[in-house]
Amino acid sequence: MYRYDEFDHEFVKARVAQFSDQVQRRLVGEITEDQFRPLRLMNGVYLQLHAYMLRIAVPYGTLNSKQLRMLGHIARKYDKGYGHFTTRQNIQFNWPALSDMPAILTDLASVEMHAIQTSGNCIRNVTADHFAGAAADEVADPRPYAEILRQWSSVHPEFSYLPRKFKIAVTGAERDRAAIQTHDIGLHLKKNADGQLGFAVYVGGGQGRTPMVAKKIRDFLPEEHLLSYCTAILRVYNLYGRRDNKYKARIKILVHETGTEEITRQVEAEWEALKDGELKLPEADIKAIDAYFAPPALLDRPEGDDAVKLARLDSRSFSEWLDQNAVTHRHPDYAAITISLKGIGEVPGDATAEQMEAVADIAEKYAFDELRVSHEQNLILPHVARADLKAVYDALVEIGLATANSNLITDIIACPGLDYCALANARSISVAQDISRRFASLERQRDIGELKLKISGCINACGHHHVGHIGILGVEKKGSELYQVTLGGSADENTSVGDIVGRGFEPEEITDAIEKIVDTYLAIRLDPSEKFIDTYRRIGLAPFKEALYAGETKAA
Template sequence: MYRYDEFDRDFVSARVAQFRDQVERRLSGDISEDAFKPLRLMNGVYLQLHAYMLRVAIPYGTLSSKQMRMLAHIARKYDRGYGHFTTRQNIQYNWPKLGDIPDILEDLAGVEMHAIQTSGNCIRNVTADHFAGAAADEVADPRPYAEILRQWSSLHPEFSFLPRKFKIAVTAAENDRAAIQVHDIGLQLKKNDEGQIGFAVWIGGGQGRTPMIAKKIKDFLPEADLLSYVTAIMRVYNLHGRRDNKYKARIKILVHETGTEELAAQIEAEWAHLRDGELRLPDADVARITDYFAAPDLPARAEGWAELAAWKKADSGFASWVTQNVRPHRHPDYGMVTISLKPIGGIPGDASDAQMDAVADLAEQYSADEIRVTHEQNLVLPHVALADLEPLYRALQAEGLATANSGLVTDIIACPGLDYCALANARSIPVAQEISERFGDQARQEEIGDLKIKISGCINACGHHHVGHIGILGVEKKGAELYQITLGGSADENTSIGEIVGRGFEPEKVTDAIETIVSTYLSGRSGTDEAFIDYYRRVGAAPFKEALYGDKAEAA
């Protein structure tokens, strides 16, 4: 993985020293909270309902064991013994004391991490496929290009004060695991007919108050033109993006109001001035950064196949875990293991300091010292020999990390909601916990199959409810919490925005409503091979509305 050079170290250290001075002046009363707000946001510090929150960047979701141990140390020393992994492949600490945050940032700098540009109207943490560098179906590892974008965008003088926050995601397979079509810029790594590397470019996706699916504006952008073309997009957005209304400031609104063809033409005109200039990527620079992401040397472990078959036959729990949480690796003797942070009845995305330490140890022992964070709030060990799956499973069991539910109904995405967030209208965590407990039986989950539930506590959609197969949005109505349900959303290569099925449900009725939706699907599907999203796309919302609202379905 990428290692800091001298510039990186100096840059991050200088920022820590600068913020330490700013915090001291805030605590002494020399600057007000209003004056301090833009300074803390530049360093990933939010003021939540009960305390400050620190959001730490995990670029393209890649961690070493040493870095994970530092995250555990911070949780233990400065917080309440846990961290929350987010849908942007970051980690958040919900209870740090403001006076401790400079020390936290200094500790992070010691393991080549920071919190810069995890908030504010700038280019946020660049995300990527969590199976990058290991997946059998990828064209090439997308992380070197995410790193190039990170270096280019960090404190970019032209793009540090954009109309609104800006998010970029990169994937490298036809099966999109990075949700690129709900990003401001989505990049799909691909090869042309001559075998040259390039990108399909999407712009204008996003969720929040006005969810929109990105539009493809270029089918093949040559590798060398990556930075010049992205700069052209940013310049057009920076010039024309709305600054008079923050609810209409995202690039998705500019695409919608200007039109895809017209905006693409403006980007091409801007790019004409840039494409042959200093932003053109030299092959040597691409090769240098790509070398940081060289695949680990994985020896053949053919004995794993026979052992795996025997273990699965002997232990149904292990067999379920392998089926749900292990995916094929490019090396036939290895697998990519998802570590679920969704224990039945637990808080989605939370990990204790002890669990983070354990994952670090297991990554060192079994996964070439690599860990990934997914945008679905789980962790991944990307390089595990099949022969090591059984001892890994036992070790994860001991830490409460062996839940066999990746992609199933209890693998729920949820934002922190009203338990923490000052912007939320409703709680997300208790709703997720109750649904998880209702559907926690392993056999029942497997019968239901692939089903993604996503929950947000407000319209900002940090829980990605718009693209959940079942989405749940908490709203406030007459001083009480109410939950709106959407169906048919998806964040893969066939991205769709969920449809609101009718009036909302009180908190105590949400889980029963999900039960009704699931039962409707099970009774109507054409067979066990028809997944929920496929059934919904075949029949539409009508049978679900009828089941939820009965005679009042039409009015709802």
């Protein structure tokens, strides 16, 4: 993985010193909250309902053991013993004191981490496929490009005060696991007919109150033009993006209002003037960054086949976990493993300090010291020899992280919601926990098959509800929580925004409603191989509406 060079170290160290001074001046009252607020946000410090919250960047979701161990240390020393992995591949701590921030950021810097640009109207943490570097279906590892984008966008003077925040995602596989079409810029790394690497470029995707699927504005951008083209997009956005209305300030609105053809023309015109200038990436530079992401030496471990076969016979639960949480690796003797942070009835994305430390140990011992955070709020061990899978499983069982539910209905994405978040209108976690308990049976979950359920506690959509096969949005109505359900959303290579099914449900009704939707799907699917999303796309809302509202629609 990427290691800080001298410049990076100096940069982060200088920022820690600068922000520590700002915190100090705030604490003694030398600067007002109005002056301090934008400064703390630039360093990832929010104020939530119960306390401050610190959001720490995990660049493109990549961590090593030392870093995860440090996150565990921070959870224990400065927080209440746990952290929350987010849909942006970051981690949030819910209870840190402002006065502890300098110490926390110093600790983070010691393992090459920071919280810079995890808030504010700038280019945020660049996200990537969590199986990057491991997936069998990948053309190339997208992370070197994410790292190039990170370096370019860090305190970029021209793009630090954009009309609104700006999110970039990169995938290196046809099967999009990074939800690139829901981002301001989505990059699909691929090869052209000549075998040259480059990107399909998508612009103007986003969720929030106005969900939009990104538009493809270029089918193939040679890799050396990555920065010049992104600069061209951001210049057009910076120039024409709306600053008069916060709710219309994202690039998706500009793309929508301007039209794909015209925005493409503007970007291409801007790019013409830039493309052969200093932003053109020299091959040597790409190679230098690439080298940081050189895969670990994956020795052949052919004994894995027999080991797995035997272990499967010995343990049904291991076998189920393997079926659900192991992904095909590009090396046949290895697998990529999803460590579910979605135990039945648990809080999606939460991990305790002890769990973080134990997972760090496992990664160090069995997974070449590599870890990923997925936008689905799980942890990933990208390279595990099949021969070691049983040992990894046993170690995960010990810390309660061996739930076999990857991509099943209890693998729920949920934002922190009203239990923590100052923006939320309704709780998300409690809904996720209820649904998780209702569908606790693995047999039942496996019968239902792949089903992405996503919950947001407000229209800002941190819980990605718009693109859930089943999406739940919590709103506040007459002082109470109400949950709106959408169906048919999807965040993969066939991204779609879900359709609202009808009137919302009260907290005590929502789990029953979800069960009715699932039962309806089970009754109408062609056969068990037809996934929920495919059944929905074949048939649409009607049978689900009927199941949920039959009595009342007739009365109305």
